Amino acid sequence: MSADLTAVRVATRALADEYAHAVDVHDLDRASELFAPEGALVVAAIRSGVRAEGEWIEIVGPAAVRKALGRTGPGTATMHAVVGSVVREGASPGLYEGSVSATARHVSEEDPTSVETWVMRYADRYVNRDGRWLFTRRQLHRLWVERHPVTDFVPG
Numbered sequence: 001m002s003a004d005l006t007a008v009r010v011a012t013r014a015l016a017d018e019y020a021h022a023v024d025v026h027d028l029d030r031a032s033e034l035f036a037p038e039g040a041l042v043v044a045a046i047r048s049g050v051r052a053e054g055e056w057i058e059i060v061g062p063a064a065v066r067k068a069l070g071r072t073g074p075g076t077a078t079m080h081a082v083v084g085s086v087v088r089e090g091a092s093p094g095l096y097e098g099s100v101s102a103t104a105r106h107v108s109e110e111d112p113t114s115v116e117t118w119v120m121r122y123a124d125r126y127v128n129r130d131g132r133w134l135f136t137r138r139q140l141h142r143l144w145v146e147r148h149p150v151t152d153f154v155p156g
Contacts, residue, residue, distance in 0.1 A: 020080035032066035042139035112153035
């Protein structure tokens with residue numbers, strides 16, 4: 001890996017970590033600011049509570065991303081763990097693509113007795129604008145979900 005690509009890898013991993021932390025602490029303004037003005041968060045469409053195979057919803061622009069992230073509600077505690085990332089040069093100069101593997105644990109105040117763990121992979125596209133790395137596309141692929149009991153939940 002070239003020195004330049006190594007620096008890009010470090011910077012885009014930091015971007016993924018910052019996004020995870022912002023979502024965990026409910027700083028949705030910060031999480032949405034990590035998207036370029038044309039940036040999109042892409043999520044699977046849900047029909048009757050079930051993922052619609054092959055159907056995706058594209059949420060474009062920081063304001064729309066912030067609104068979508070706000071749907072989880074303040075009563076949900078989350079903890080993301082970024083467990084791996086790779087990055088490569090994209091199709092155009094200055095654009096990069098990456099894959100970020102992560103887990104996200106969710107506990108709701110409505111049911112603090114169980115945790116829902118998502119095992120997921122993000123397909124990301126990145127750009128550096130004025131020395132700042134941003135997402136131009138972040139597509140969430142939820143691979144599977146696990147549910148486990150929680151023995152001690154303290155909201156906050």
